[in-house]
Amino acid sequence: MTAFIGEFNCKLDEKGRLSIPSKLRAQFPEAVGNTLVVNRGFEKCLVLYTKEDWLDETAKLNTVDDFMSPDIRRFKRIFTNGANLVQIDGAQRILVPKKLLEYAELTAEVILVANGNKIELWDQAIYESELNVDAAEMSQLAQLFHQQRNQG
Amino acid sequence: MTAFIGEFNCKLDEKGRLSIPSKLRAQFPEAVGNTLVVNRGFEKCLVLYTKEDWLDETAKLNTVDDFMSPDIRRFKRIFTNGANLVQIDGAQRILVPKKLLEYAELTAEVILVANGNKIELWDQAIYESELNVDAAEMSQLAQLFHQQRNQG
DNA sequence: TGCAATTTCCCACAATTTCCCACAATCTCC
DNA sequence: GGAGATTGTGGGAAATTGTGGGAAATTGCA
Numbered sequence A, B: 001m002t003a004f005i006g007e008f009n010c011k012l013d014e015k016g017r018l019s020i021p022s023k024l025r026a027q028f029p030e031a032v033g034n035t036l037v038v039n040r041g042f043e044k045c046l047v048l049y050t051k052e053d054w055l056d057e058t059a060k061l062n063t064v065d066d067f068m069s070p071d072i073r074r075f076k077r078i079f080t081n082g083a084n085l086v087q088i089d090g091a092q093r094i095l096v097p098k099k100l101l102e103y104a105e106l107t108a109e110v111i112l113v114a115n116g117n118k119i120e121l122w123d124q125a126i127y128e129s130e131l132n133v134d135a136a137e138m139s140q141l142a143q144l145f146h147q148q149r150n151q152g
Numbered sequence C: 001t002g003c004a005a006t007t008t009c010c011c012a013c014a015a016t017t018t019c020c021c022a023c024a025a026t027c028t029c030c
Numbered sequence D: 001g002g003a004g005a006t007t008g009t010g011g012g013a014a015a016t017t018g019t020g021g022g023a024a025a026t027t028g029c030a
Helices: A051-061 A070-080 A098-104 A124-131 A135-151 B051-061 B070-081 B098-104 B124-131 B135-151
Strands: A007-011 A017-019 A035-040 A046-050 A084-087 A093-095 A109-115 A118-123 B007-011 B017-019 B035-040 B046-050 B084-087 B093-095 B109-115 B118-123
Touching (some): A007 A017, A035 A098, A046 A051, A046 A098, A070 B109, A070 B124, A098 A118, A109 A124, A118 A124, B035 B051, B035 B098, B046 B051, B046 B098, B051 B070, B084 B093, B098 B118, B109 B124
Antiparallel strands (some): A007 A109, A017 A093, A035 A046, A046 A118, A109 A118, B007 B109, B017 B093, B035 B046, B035 B084, B046 B118
8 A cells, every 4th residue: 555745835827737746746646657546534524545546445345245235325326436547648647527626616726735655635725724723622522532542 | 447537517418418528428437438337326316337247236236146136137128228338429318218318307407426336326406405404314324324333 | 111210421621639939047067 | 156957837729529500310109
């Protein structure tokens, strides 16, 4: 599994192209080639995976048979909906599908945030408000994380 | 097994023709040729398979013997009976049989969603409501998935 | 057999995507 | 700090794709 590190400011041009900062590009394993997968995130953001990591994610889903139940089918759909292949062009850019741009309300200023094997894409303004927590709230969140972690 | 990736907006024209986005077409193994199989989905949608994957599906059905029960025979019959061969034409379109269009209530705006080795076809409005979950429901679905997965 | 409906095979235009180049900004190394 | 290399940004133009419709060929039905 890939583990990306870093946070980057990027610009989206009028054609919906987003250039991948070279610092990030350099972290891609060579095998990635030029193909990535973008999908909707749970929050108002998009998520970028290498194709391999995406297939790993979905392979998990496919261990459960569709005949099982409507809820299983629904869960799989919700999880995978929106996924799209994108190609990196000669100038290290990807063309983000319009639908997804709208979903995440991406305009000109985009923030890329590495997060494990995922890279999140946020509209700058939305990202800032997402990060806007005070110390008390942060410590509460940490507590919650700790609890859930021990529950499994 | 093929694993398709992507979600696409497509238009169905007045003749019932649906064009296959080139991004999706490019994912078909070459051996596919121009023949696909459409069938009813369990939900109000249609499902598109490569001919090979369809044969795998039906092979799965035949692992349970017809002698078993009337319900088994009935299930197999209903499942198989909606299946139709369709040809991809020169403009990368397929002609979706009317009966199936009616079944899935497809009108002009259709969404193609890859789901493992299947491609689902949804009416846009219906698809959106299928995907519309709140956080509570989602976590319930995730739990269910987790259980089923461990049961096998 | 003849009519109506469907399907296939064309062509054509509009929209999108890709490919390419060029310049500006930034970084690196001396 | 400065010069060259690299990276980021923008846009033009060609190629590809999506969409629609006309008309011939085929099918099904009466």
